[in-house]
Amino acid sequence: MSKQKxxxxxxxxxxxxxxxxxxxxxxxLEGKKILTKSLKTGNKLLxxxxxxxxxxxxKALFRQLREQINQDKANQPDWKDPLSDIGKDxxxxxxxxxxxxxxxxxxxxxxxxxGLCNYIQSKFADPEYKLKVxxxxxxxxxxxxxxxxxxxxxxxxxxxxxxxxxxxxxxxxVCKNLMKQCELFMKENKVRKMRGPIN
Numbered sequence: 001m002s003k004q005k006x007x008x009x010x011x012x013x014x015x016x017x018x019x020x021x022x023x024x025x026x027x028x029l030e031g032k033k034i035l036t037k038s039l040k041t042g043n044k045l046l047x048x049x050x051x052x053x054x055x056x057x058x059k060a061l062f063r064q065l066r067e068q069i070n071q072d073k074a075n076q077p078d079w080k081d082p083l084s085d086i087g088k089d090x091x092x093x094x095x096x097x098x099x100x101x102x103x104x105x106x107x108x109x110x111x112x113x114x115g116l117c118n119y120i121q122s123k124f125a126d127p128e129y130k131l132k133v134x135x136x137x138x139x140x141x142x143x144x145x146x147x148x149x150x151x152x153x154x155x156x157x158x159x160x161x162x163x164x165x166x167x168x169x170x171x172x173x174v175c176k177n178l179m180k181q182c183e184l185f186m187k188e189n190k191v192r193k194m195r196g197p198i199n
Contacts, residue, residue: 021062026158070195094113097119100145129150134182136169143169143170144170144177145178146181148185151184161193163194
């Protein structure tokens with residue numbers, strides 16, 4: 001096997017196009033460091049033209065993947081943890097619940113929100129109780145909401161276990177990031193297991 005110019009490889013009697021995959025996009029291409037493709041010809045002149053076309057397509061793909069990465073970064077929600085940002089005040093949590101929680105009956109919806117806020121407020125009043133509410137924003141728009149908690153009386157297979165619930169997310173990206181926040185909360189409190197939902 002010998003290397004040729006213009007990103008070509010000669011394997012046996014057949015030429016192949018070849019290109020190095022930039023490190024920043026390898027995770028989107030199954031971790032591949034090099035892309036190769038048979039040009040199905042042993043004619044050097046024809047292979048040269050085919051390789052140039054193929055390499056151009058790969059470079060266009062690389063640009064597209066970079067644009068996707070940049071778009072994902074731009075769409076990352078702004079995180080707000082009310083427990084640390086607004087202390088024991090649950091007014092923001094109540095407003096968010098009124099915005100995202102759906103119930104066909106207005107009275108039922110009010111009872112659910114009121115009951116949940118009373119529960120959260122009772123836990124906030126206990127400095128030893130571990131409970132956090134994570135809210136994802138894009139500007140002023142609410143993208144997601146989740147509650148994570150560590151109940152000292154809750155275990156799984158006799159081991160301390162955290163829980164999450166009341167999860168709302170408007171996309172898989174937001175959902176993934178909300179769950180990441182819950183996992184980090186568990187790690188901060190040296191808990192490895194987490195179950196849900198709690199609602």
